[in-house]
Amino acid sequence: MITAGASLETSKQAIELANRYDGIWATVGLHPDEINFEFQITDYEVLLKEKKVVAVGEVGLDYFRTPEKEKRTRQKEVFEQFANLAKENNLPLVLHVRNDKLGASAHDDMAELLSSDMRGVTHSFTGTLDEAKKYLNLGFYLGFNGIITFANQYDEIVKYSPIEQILLETDAPWLTPAPNRGKRNEPSGVFEVAKKIAELKQVAIQEVIEKTTKNCQNLFNINV
Numbered sequence: 336m337i338t339a340g341a342s343l344e345t346s347k348q349a350i351e352l353a354n355r356y357d358g359i360w361a362t363v364g365l366h367p368d369e370i371n372f373e374f375q376i377t378d379y380e381v382l383l384k385e386k387k388v389v390a391v392g393e394v395g396l397d398y399f400r401t402p403e404k405e406k407r408t409r410q411k412e413v414f415e416q417f418a419n420l421a422k423e424n425n426l427p428l429v430l431h432v433r434n435d436k437l438g439a440s441a442h443d444d445m446a447e448l449l450s451s452d453m454r455g456v457t458h459s460f461t462g463t464l465d466e467a468k469k470y471l472n473l474g475f476y477l478g479f480n481g482i483i484t485f486a487n488q489y490d491e492i493v494k495y496s497p498i499e500q501i502l503l504e505t506d507a508p509w510l511t512p513a514p515n516r517g518k519r520n521e522p523s524g525v526f527e528v529a530k531k532i533a534e535l536k537q538v539a540i541q542e543v544i545e546k547t548t549k550n551c552q553n554l555f556n557i558n559v
Contacts, residue, residue: 336522337555339393339429339458341366343378353387360557361385362429364392364417367410368400376416383424389555391421392429393458396441399433407444414448421453427554428455430475434462442466449473456502456554459510460492467492471500476554478504481512481524484531493535502554503528503547 338353339362340346349361363382365374382388394417396410421428432445442462446469457470458478467477477496480503483489493501503525505512511520512527529547533540552559 336360337362337389337551340364340382341393342369346379346382350382350385350388354385358559360387360389360555362390362392363388364390364394364429365413366393366431367395367397367414370406370409370413374413376420379417380420383420383426388426389557390427390429390455391417391424392427392455393431394418394428395431396445397431397433398435398439398441402435411444411448414445418448418453421455428453430455430457431459432457432462440466442469446470446473449475454554458502458504459506461489462492464492464495467496471496474500476500476502476550478502479532480504480506480528481510481520483535484512484527485516490535493532498532498536498538498543498546499550501532501547502550503532503543 336358337360338349340349342365346363353359353361363379394414398407401407418428432441434441454474456476456478459480460477470477477500479493479501483493505520505522505524507520507522509520511518512524529540529543533543
């Protein structure tokens with residue numbers, strides 16, 4: 336299990352949890368909604384020295400909750416600092432990218448910020464097929480979670496995406512998959528996500544489990 340940092344404090348908590356248990360790893364990052372003027376990239380750089388940190392994230396662009404142009408510009412500036420940090424430490428990125436309600440594409444802007452020497456996953460992907468193709472063409476993975484079990488607008492994206500570029504996730508404690516909607520999500524909910532991908536791709540669930548597990552190990556350099 337990989338537990339994600341979304342602020343300086345939760346990044347520290349993720350590391351503490353990972354250090355306490357076998358089979359748990361951590362990421363270090365700052366959710367775009369949490370950016371403030373106290374931000375210092377060096378605070379996060381120190382945390383990357385921890386041996387169970389396997390990625391920089393979640394970091395990215397969130398236009399859904401940030402309509403102000405200057406704040407979106409600030410999100411891009413902070414993301415570029417994290418992207419450079421990931422490259423310097425040979426770590427993948429865990430991206431948080433969300434479009435706004437009026438159609439402005441944070442995904443298109445993110446694709447312009449990425450380069451071929453970066454690697455990572457766009458977690459909880461909720462963009463369009465065209466936006467998905469941009470990440471896939473860059474070699475990034477797409478992270479699918481419980482959303483695909485109750486929102487059929489992502490069916491074609493799942494079908495199109497090579498299974499070699501798919502990761503399973505839960506985003507627990509949110510986005511509980513069907514049939515448990517309304518309940519607190521837990522990591523075990525990832526099984527329902529695997530079932531839905533197997534159904535959409537018309538393959539055995541064991542194939543989904545084995546290949547996405549291998550994808551996770553490859554991207555995050557986890558040896559189990």
